[in-house]
Amino acid sequence: MAMGPITLQDIRSVAMTTTYIRGGTVVSPTGSQPLDVLVDGETIAALVAPELAPFGDPDQTFDRVLDASGTYVIPGGVDAHTHMEMPFGGTVASDTFESGTRAAAHGGTTTIIDFAIQRQGERVQDTLAAWHAKAQGNCAIDYGFHQILGGVDSDALKAMDELVAEGVTSFKLFMAYPGVYYSDDGQILRAMQQCAGNGALTMMHAENGIAIDQLVAQHIERGETSPYYHGVSRPWELEEEATHRAIMLARVTGAPLYVVHVSAKQAMEQIATARGAGANVFAETCPQYLYLSLEEQLGAAGFEGAKWVCSTPLRSREERHQDELWRYIRTGDVATVSTDHCPFCFKGQKEMGLGDFSKIPNGMAGVEHRVDLMYQGVVNGKLSLQRWVDVCATTPARMFGLYPRKGIISPGADADIVIYDPNVHTSIGFDKTHHSNLDHSTWEGFEIDGGVRAVMSRGTVIVDRGQYLGRAGHGTYLKRGLSQYLI
Numbered sequence: 001m002a003m004g005p006i007t008l009q010d011i012r013s014v015a016m017t018t019t020y021i022r023g024g025t026v027v028s029p030t031g032s033q034p035l036d037v038l039v040d041g042e043t044i045a046a047l048v049a050p051e052l053a054p055f056g057d058p059d060q061t062f063d064r065v066l067d068a069s070g071t072y073v074i075p076g077g078v079d080a081h082t083h084m085e086m087p088f089g090g091t092v093a094s095d096t097f098e099s100g101t102r103a104a105a106h107g108g109t110t111t112i113i114d115f116a117i118q119r120q121g122e123r124v125q126d127t128l129a130a131w132h133a134k135a136q137g138n139c140a141i142d143y144g145f146h147q148i149l150g151g152v153d154s155d156a157l158k159a160m161d162e163l164v165a166e167g168v169t170s171f172k173l174f175m176a177y178p179g180v181y182y183s184d185d186g187q188i189l190r191a192m193q194q195c196a197g198n199g200a201l202t203m204m205h206a207e208n209g210i211a212i213d214q215l216v217a218q219h220i221e222r223g224e225t226s227p228y229y230h231g232v233s234r235p236w237e238l239e240e241e242a243t244h245r246a247i248m249l250a251r252v253t254g255a256p257l258y259v260v261h262v263s264a265k266q267a268m269e270q271i272a273t274a275r276g277a278g279a280n281v282f283a284e285t286c287p288q289y290l291y292l293s294l295e296e297q298l299g300a301a302g303f304e305g306a307k308w309v310c311s312t313p314l315r316s317r318e319e320r321h322q323d324e325l326w327r328y329i330r331t332g333d334v335a336t337v338s339t340d341h342c343p344f345c346f347k348g349q350k351e352m353g354l355g356d357f358s359k360i361p362n363g364m365a366g367v368e369h370r371v372d373l374m375y376q377g378v379v380n381g382k383l384s385l386q387r388w389v390d391v392c393a394t395t396p397a398r399m400f401g402l403y404p405r406k407g408i409i410s411p412g413a414d415a416d417i418v419i420y421d422p423n424v425h426t427s428i429g430f431d432k433t434h435h436s437n438l439d440h441s442t443w444e445g446f447e448i449d450g451g452v453r454a455v456m457s458r459g460t461v462i463v464d465r466g467q468y469l470g471r472a473g474h475g476t477y478l479k480r481g482l483s484q485y486l487i
């Protein structure tokens with residue numbers, strides 16, 4: 001871990017507001033160490049070994065001192081997969097950029113990467129401009145964009161190079177949702193070839209949507225219309241098959257591949273095998289696939305399961321996908337844990353699928369609880385403290401060209417810092433710790449043996465012991481570089 005020896009003169013030469021975070025344990029992917037953190041304006045100026053601090057009383061030396069005794073001081077979370085205000089199935093995800101980024105801040109996430117969406121017939125540049133307009137001036141935390149391509153044609157292919165120059169360096173393609181966002185294998189191949197040329201990362205929603213649509217129609221025809229059948233109609237075999245196909249297309253084109261929201265252990269096996277052979281193939285999973293299941297959530301009584309309809313779907317607990325995903329987090333084959341945050345209210349939105357699960361808008365909330373839920377993994381012995389920081393902040397920053405500005409507590413980085421208290425208890429529930437624009441909680445009833453105490457975004461404290469001190473418009477657009485994670 002970097003530790004710059006500083007002198008009092010160095011500190012006094014800085015003109016902006018200084019904050020001294022004292023007494024905590026700084027956690028990075030490579031270790032944990034008792035270190036104080038000096039913040040100068042919007043950036044981290046130095047890490048200071050407390051016993052070597054070259055000054056007297058910090059209270060007299062700095063503008064502000066934050067006491068972090070007994071806590072972990074970690075880089076602000078980077079959630080590389082959110083969908084604020086996403087149009088889906090005739091409705092729009094209920095979190096705006098304002099409400100969603102406020103919820104993220106409460107949960108210790110200080111950067112999101114959201115998705116601009118292009119569909120057949122639309123000009124890619126126009127769609128990106130539309131997403132900029134939605135986000136600009138409304139975000140509590142910093143944000144970047146990936147671009148979804150739902151209509152790969154020659155104009156879209158050319159636009160990809162332009163977007164890379166504007167800091168949109170990753171493109172999501174769908175093997176699912178025929179007629180909506182779907183790309184066929186030829187379109188995927190061409191988009192991957194473009195990425196191989198311009199250095200961008202291909203992100204893949206890997207499910208065989210053509211086959212799934214047949215299964216969906218057959219279940220509905222048989223009167224199997226409850227949310228449970230959303231899961232049944234999207235079997236792991238069709239995630240594994242699509243994942244394998246995407247890996248092969250990436251291999252043929254030489255493009256790096258990032259498979260989003262992996263939920264099936266068999267799909268992970270495909271990714272691990274490709275990685276074992278040296279391929280630039282990476283996996284993302286989400287907390288819902290680590291904790292929730294087909295039987296308990298999608299299979300809840302009545303229409304309740306609609307709250308947890310998302311794609312890829314929750315998998316069978318009996319088939320032990322969860323244990324395997326945790327294991328792949330430990331081996332490093334799962335590189336990042338994001339949320340696919342895409343909430344829809346139960347009333348009026350999820351209810352669109354009453355009597356027909358295929359009309360339930362896909363998605364659930366997570367941006368506020370990811371850091372907590374993954375910390376509970378540390379408490380439960382599923383991953384180390386260091387790996388917690390790695391999958392929640394450092395690797396997503398490296399993967400998507402934001403490092404070392406984001407994802408690490410190091411001199412020169414943005415002062416996006418979370419003071420995380422392992423000695424408190426957080427009960428997740430609708431009335432307690434929920435700030436999304438949502439009429440229920442995806443994570444109602446989850447108990448966390450820890451909690452966010454304070455959150456700093458670019459040197460400004462935006463959350464302090466549950467109190468929101470931020471503002472819409474504080475968050476700025478992040479022009480991203482190319483991935484720094486490739487082999």
Ligand code: DUC
Nearest residue numbers: 310311312342362363
């Ligand atoms: N999956 C979801 O559950 N929601 C948004 C889009 C997606 O791929």
Ligand code: ZN
Nearest residue numbers: 205260311312
């Ligand atoms: Zn997806």
Ligand code: ZN
Nearest residue numbers: 081082083340
């Ligand atoms: Zn998504």
